[in-house]
Amino acid sequence: MKRQAPPAAESSATPGAARSSEKYQRILDAAIAVIAENGYFNAPVSRIAELAGVADGTVYLYFKNKEQILMAAIEKALTTFLERARQELQTVDDPKQRLRRLACLHFESLAANRELAVVLQIELRQSAKFLAEFSHRYLVEYFNLIRSIIREGQERGVFRQDVSEKIAANCYFGALDEMVTSWVLSEREYSLPAMADAVVDLLVRGMETRPDV
Amino acid sequence: MKRQAPPAAESSATPGAARSSEKYQRILDAAIAVIAENGYFNAPVSRIAELAGVADGTVYLYFKNKEQILMAAIEKALTTFLERARQELQTVDDPKQRLRRLACLHFESLAANRELAVVLQIELRQSAKFLAEFSHRYLVEYFNLIRSIIREGQERGVFRQDVSEKIAANCYFGALDEMVTSWVLSEREYSLPAMADAVVDLLVRGMETRPDV
Amino acid sequence: MKRQAPPAAESSATPGAARSSEKYQRILDAAIAVIAENGYFNAPVSRIAELAGVADGTVYLYFKNKEQILMAAIEKALTTFLERARQELQTVDDPKQRLRRLACLHFESLAANRELAVVLQIELRQSAKFLAEFSHRYLVEYFNLIRSIIREGQERGVFRQDVSEKIAANCYFGALDEMVTSWVLSEREYSLPAMADAVVDLLVRGMETRPDV
Amino acid sequence: MKRQAPPAAESSATPGAARSSEKYQRILDAAIAVIAENGYFNAPVSRIAELAGVADGTVYLYFKNKEQILMAAIEKALTTFLERARQELQTVDDPKQRLRRLACLHFESLAANRELAVVLQIELRQSAKFLAEFSHRYLVEYFNLIRSIIREGQERGVFRQDVSEKIAANCYFGALDEMVTSWVLSEREYSLPAMADAVVDLLVRGMETRPDV
DNA sequence: AATGAATGAGCGTTCATTCAT
DNA sequence: AATGAATGAACGCTCATTCAT
Numbered sequence: 001m002k003r004q005a006p007p008a009a010e011s012s013a014t015p016g017a018a019r020s021s022e023k024y025q026r027i028l029d030a031a032i033a034v035i036a037e038n039g040y041f042n043a044p045v046s047r048i049a050e051l052a053g054v055a056d057g058t059v060y061l062y063f064k065n066k067e068q069i070l071m072a073a074i075e076k077a078l079t080t081f082l083e084r085a086r087q088e089l090q091t092v093d094d095p096k097q098r099l100r101r102l103a104c105l106h107f108e109s110l111a112a113n114r115e116l117a118v119v120l121q122i123e124l125r126q127s128a129k130f131l132a133e134f135s136h137r138y139l140v141e142y143f144n145l146i147r148s149i150i151r152e153g154q155e156r157g158v159f160r161q162d163v164s165e166k167i168a169a170n171c172y173f174g175a176l177d178e179m180v181t182s183w184v185l186s187e188r189e190y191s192l193p194a195m196a197d198a199v200v201d202l203l204v205r206g207m208e209t210r211p212d213v
Numbered sequence: 214m215k216r217q218a219p220p221a222a223e224s225s226a227t228p229g230a231a232r233s234s235e236k237y238q239r240i241l242d243a244a245i246a247v248i249a250e251n252g253y254f255n256a257p258v259s260r261i262a263e264l265a266g267v268a269d270g271t272v273y274l275y276f277k278n279k280e281q282i283l284m285a286a287i288e289k290a291l292t293t294f295l296e297r298a299r300q301e302l303q304t305v306d307d308p309k310q311r312l313r314r315l316a317c318l319h320f321e322s323l324a325a326n327r328e329l330a331v332v333l334q335i336e337l338r339q340s341a342k343f344l345a346e347f348s349h350r351y352l353v354e355y356f357n358l359i360r361s362i363i364r365e366g367q368e369r370g371v372f373r374q375d376v377s378e379k380i381a382a383n384c385y386f387g388a389l390d391e392m393v394t395s396w397v398l399s400e401r402e403y404s405l406p407a408m409a410d411a412v413v414d415l416l417v418r419g420m421e422t423r424p425d426v
Numbered sequence: 427m428k429r430q431a432p433p434a435a436e437s438s439a440t441p442g443a444a445r446s447s448e449k450y451q452r453i454l455d456a457a458i459a460v461i462a463e464n465g466y467f468n469a470p471v472s473r474i475a476e477l478a479g480v481a482d483g484t485v486y487l488y489f490k491n492k493e494q495i496l497m498a499a500i501e502k503a504l505t506t507f508l509e510r511a512r513q514e515l516q517t518v519d520d521p522k523q524r525l526r527r528l529a530c531l532h533f534e535s536l537a538a539n540r541e542l543a544v545v546l547q548i549e550l551r552q553s554a555k556f557l558a559e560f561s562h563r564y565l566v567e568y569f570n571l572i573r574s575i576i577r578e579g580q581e582r583g584v585f586r587q588d589v590s591e592k593i594a595a596n597c598y599f600g601a602l603d604e605m606v607t608s609w610v611l612s613e614r615e616y617s618l619p620a621m622a623d624a625v626v627d628l629l630v631r632g633m634e635t636r637p638d639v
Numbered sequence: 640m641k642r643q644a645p646p647a648a649e650s651s652a653t654p655g656a657a658r659s660s661e662k663y664q665r666i667l668d669a670a671i672a673v674i675a676e677n678g679y680f681n682a683p684v685s686r687i688a689e690l691a692g693v694a695d696g697t698v699y700l701y702f703k704n705k706e707q708i709l710m711a712a713i714e715k716a717l718t719t720f721l722e723r724a725r726q727e728l729q730t731v732d733d734p735k736q737r738l739r740r741l742a743c744l745h746f747e748s749l750a751a752n753r754e755l756a757v758v759l760q761i762e763l764r765q766s767a768k769f770l771a772e773f774s775h776r777y778l779v780e781y782f783n784l785i786r787s788i789i790r791e792g793q794e795r796g797v798f799r800q801d802v803s804e805k806i807a808a809n810c811y812f813g814a815l816d817e818m819v820t821s822w823v824l825s826e827r828e829y830s831l832p833a834m835a836d837a838v839v840d841l842l843v844r845g846m847e848t849r850p851d852v
Numbered sequence: 853a854a855t856g857a858a859t860g861a862g863c864g865t866t867c868a869t870t871c872a873t
Numbered sequence: 874a875a876t877g878a879a880t881g882a883a884c885g886c887t888c889a890t891t892c893a894t
Contacts, residue, residue: 021878023878023879036341037341038340039339039340039341039342039343040339041253041254041339041340042340044862044863044864045863045864045865046863046864054879054880055879055880055881056864056865056880056881056882057865057866057867057879057880057881057882058878058879058880058881059865060864060865060866061878061879065864065865066863066864066865118341121338122338122339122340122341122344123338123340124338125334125335125336125337125338128249128252128331128335128336128397128398129252130252131335131398132398135398163411163414163415164411167392167408167411167412167415168415170388170391170392170395170412171384171387171388171391171392171412171415171416173391174384174387174388174389174390174391174392174394175383175384175387175388175391176387177387177390177391178383178384178386178387178388178390178391179380179383179384179387181387182383184341185341185344185345185348195380198376198377198380199380199383199384201376201419202376202380202381202384202416202419202420203384203415203416203419204419205418205419205420206414206415206416206417206418206419206420207415207418207419210423234853236853236854257887257888257889258888258889258890259856259888259889262856267854267855268854268855268856269855269856269857269889269890270854270855270856270857270890270891270892271853271854271855271856272890273889273890273891274853274854278889278890279888279889279890447857449857449858462767463767464766465765465766465767465768465769466765467679467680467765467766468766470883470884470885471884471885471886472884472885480858480859481858481859481860482859482860482861482885482886483858483859483860483861483886483887483888484857484858484859484860485886486885486886486887487857487858491885491886492884492885492886544767547764548764548765548766548767548770549764549766550764551760551761551762551763551764554675554678554757554761554762554823554824555678556678557761557824558824561824589837589840589841590837593818593834593837593838593841594841596814596817596818596821596838597810597813597814597817597818597838597841597842599817600810600813600814600815600816600817600818600820601809601810601813601814601817602813603813603816603817604809604810604812604813604814604816604817605806605809605810605813607813608809610767611767611770611771611774621806624802624803624806625806625809625810627802627845628802628806628807628810628842628845628846629810629841629842629845630845631844631845631846632840632841632842632843632844632845632846633841633844633845636849660874662874662875683866683867683868684867684868684869685867685868685877688877693875693876694875694876694877695868695869695876695877695878696869696870696871696875696876696877696878697874697875697876697877698869699868699869699870700874700875704868704869705867705868705869
């Protein structure tokens, strides 16, 4: 994250790409592409550099090591997502609708960038240690958001009280996650966001208090 | 030529040597242990061999390459699981109960062997290609089993017809899967099977036809 | 020092060199040659391997890392020297003669293997840390030997008591050491052992009690 | 063109830029500090630049390459030392006293700047080639000074004629050198100059003609 | 079938040096 | 004169795989 002060601005003399330091971003994008294609451990830093159009050594001007590239990519994606999610959820009040909105965002975000989706769904879990650390640092916030919505719903009497909020959040996230993985692995092209309603429907029905008999 | 009868069945993952041999199994167990501990890419074949008590070269008498060890381990775990699942499900008729029974088995199987769980939940996803191939070859059967139960439920009028059986299966599997991942990553020790009822409850309620108003 | 059990014996089928594990020694010799030529930091392991006639990776079968090669070479040279020194000194009683004998051995040992001499005189001192550790582990024994001879001389009244044994040992070693360095750096070829008498003469005179006036 | 007058004298080790510049000196000091701490090969130019408070590239305005920094640092230290030595020796006539004075200066100079001492005693010897070139260019003068004193002593009949002046100089220098190395490596703090008398005593006694019996 | 020494391609990373500004 | 981002060659080391025994 030690983003070197970009030497100023893009000059004219540079063929094709802008000179200076959207290089950070170029490396990040290249990394996601190469990792998505080959997996983290089969993604040589040299290939990432090549795709980013920089020298091997340049990568290390922007990232401490290979792992940090992946970390940075994931962190950014998640931070962006959470920020957007929190913002959009402010305009929705009903817990059911909030879960629905969140699922749409989840799907839209990943559908918009399939390579990123591959990385998040698959490469993220290369090793227990990596995932564990990651989960604790970033994913936990997403979970907390989900749990807070469910809790709110329970307090309002919209969701059943006899469902552990933690378990419900797990099921909700797990269902979304599996849908994405399924989509990522599928050869057939289909709209992921279009699935949101069905999924949320199923889960919300599972959680809601019966409109009593 | 004192070739000791190389015992029968050879699957794709198993060349020249005996699949049933005791060494075969020892290598498999060692592989799961080492991979669970360090991750697939940080699991040297030499360490697997060491733990299995065989020479490095011996591993290659039983497996074509490193990837095939992981493949074989997973294949066996899944085959065993599916076999047992099919058997146990024969004694249950009600679709809801069948889903419940399946979830219990899912959790029990993995809770009984945490190392295997780590491998299945995490190491499985080293690369999109790997996972894709794996999914298509083995996981698809599990999915088909789940889907057939749901379909049966729909046909009997126990589950709503307006839920895509495919999506429902995804949600069901995703929820279970996330519960397991959560359990694997958790430091606190708790009973995974004990969670089965709550999870199935949530999902079954989401799928069932309302006991009409 | 983890010398792999050499797989048995030299077979006939091997062209030129013996098959198996004087490889350890070959690598050591190659290392000394390459380091003497280029200096430790400019001595690629790959060149050492090449000169030893083994693959790069093989080096690491015999040595934990590059530093350990240098360490092993030096340790062996010093151990051999000290062993021989102690043995030969048993046959000499007079302290003055013992110092003389030791100096001869010192010079002979290094003159017999100029490359080793280069390594010991020069490469040994690449870094303060390296040298410090080395001195404390190996050189200290040599110093102790020298000091014990001087002390003995003092006790017998052959050497002056008003000279710190430690300082005298430093001067003695320093003089020998400088002679060797001088010889190593000199382009002109001359006999190092031939210098021994003159050097020892100077130092012994400096230490001896005057045959009283 | 606002070229600030690039001040006069340029030696071999100093290209384009000013040798007398303040930055030049800052780089030199930084280099000695960093090299003393980490060794020449583990002393990144970037760290030297950082410590000197200049940009990486600036270093190359003052020095042709990394080696030249070390060269220049050593050259300056030796030049300064020799200049001072020659001056101080003008006030001493007796060869024995001159050797004593020289040893004191030797020890004082290095004791006054431990980092420089580390560099001179240890880092100087990174490679036979480096040391050889260095010896021939700078150290030789020091040796000549020592030899001239000894020769003078011999001519005056103070020192024995049967000692090669060259060997005697080697022993003298070697003894001093070893004392310094010993001091540099020692953890215990002690006064190096305090050792001068004892060392010189030993050597001078070794060289002097007996006050005849 | 079993061994394990040997291989060598491949990788992550460092750092002296350059050069456009 | 001064900068510091960029370069890319070079290196130490690992490890999947082979093969002579």
